[in-house]
Amino acid sequence: MKWHGIRFKSKELILFVFVFIISAKGFAQIGVKASYARASYTNVEEKLKRQFDDVGKIFGDNFEFGIYYRYQIKNTGFELLPGINWRFSPKGNFGLSYQRYVFEIPVIIYPLNMEGDCGCPDFSIRNKFFEKHLFFILSPSVNYEKKILDRGIVSATFTNTYFKLGLGAGILLPLTEKISLAPDIIFNWAFNDKWEKGIFNNPELKEVSTTYNDVSFELRLNYKF
Numbered sequence: 001m002k003w004h005g006i007r008f009k010s011k012e013l014i015l016f017v018f019v020f021i022i023s024a025k026g027f028a029q030i031g032v033k034a035s036y037a038r039a040s041y042t043n044v045e046e047k048l049k050r051q052f053d054d055v056g057k058i059f060g061d062n063f064e065f066g067i068y069y070r071y072q073i074k075n076t077g078f079e080l081l082p083g084i085n086w087r088f089s090p091k092g093n094f095g096l097s098y099q100r101y102v103f104e105i106p107v108i109i110y111p112l113n114m115e116g117d118c119g120c121p122d123f124s125i126r127n128k129f130f131e132k133h134l135f136f137i138l139s140p141s142v143n144y145e146k147k148i149l150d151r152g153i154v155s156a157t158f159t160n161t162y163f164k165l166g167l168g169a170g171i172l173l174p175l176t177e178k179i180s181l182a183p184d185i186i187f188n189w190a191f192n193d194k195w196e197k198g199i200f201n202n203p204e205l206k207e208v209s210t211t212y213n214d215v216s217f218e219l220r221l222n223y224k225f
Contacts, residue, residue: 029070029180031222033085037062037188039214044195047208048094051200052151060092062214066102070222079108079135081220095151104141106166111136133173137184139166149199158196164188166216182220189213 038061045058068083082105091097113132141164149156170184195208 029072029222029224031068031070031081031083031220033064033066033068033083033218033220035062035064035087035216035218037064037087037214037216039212041210041212043210043212044208047200052094052154057092058094058096060089060096062087062089062216064088064102064216068104068106068220070220077110077113081106081108091148091150096147096149098145098147100143100145102141102143102164104139106137106139109136109138110134133171135170135172135182135184137166137168137170137186139168139186139188140164141166143190145193147195154199156196156199160194162190162192162194164190168216170218178224180222182222184218184220186216186218187213188216 039059041059048058064085064087066083066085068081071080071082073079083103085102085104087100087102089096089098110132112134142161143164144159144161146157146159166186166188168184168186170182173181173183175181190212193210193212195210197208200208
């Protein structure tokens with residue numbers, strides 16, 4: 001990637017983003033989050049059910065935990081929340097489980113407060129509740145995923161890296177001068193999620209790649225320092 005004639009590698013670009021956030025004008029918080037999600041893998045699910053003659057539940061629930069840096073850009077209605085998350089789905093009756101490591105940079109937008117007139121901690125903006133606290137969220141992420149299928153005679157472990165994009169809305173709930181909660185709901189789309197073709201009993205199959213979607217219910221806890 002080039003920016004003003006400078007070429008960045010992936011690691012350099014990530015470092016540049018963090019340095020830019022820390023050096024820009026505004027104030028910051030750290031936070032932790034937990035989320036629950038259900039995914040829809042229609043394409044892969046149909047192939048697995050046909051092969052194994054299994055009509056039960058294949059894909060289980062998703063759980064996620066993460067830590068992030070919440071940066072509020074002064075005099076604007078925007079925030080950045082770069083963070084690292086760990087998402088997993090426990091092994092179900094079908095024998096499928098996975099772990100996912102996620103690097104994301106969500107962008108928070110307060111549509112009714114674009115001027116960002118407060119420039120102060122969350123607890124100081126409790127008036128005009130929806131105007132100051134309703135937000136939209138745009139969440140791009142890079143996902144590194146490890147899938148494990150264990151059905152006795154059929155077992156496989158494989159990894160994949162792919163891109164996701166989420167879009168949602170939430171509300172900011174100030175609790176004290178330093179602490180706030182932010183529940184939100186996000187609709188996510190994943191692109192080019194690849195599956196090991198060896199687990200499918202079809203020699204003519206060159207590749208199994210799918211675009212899946214999920215709905216995440218998140219809860220963030222922010223702490224101002």
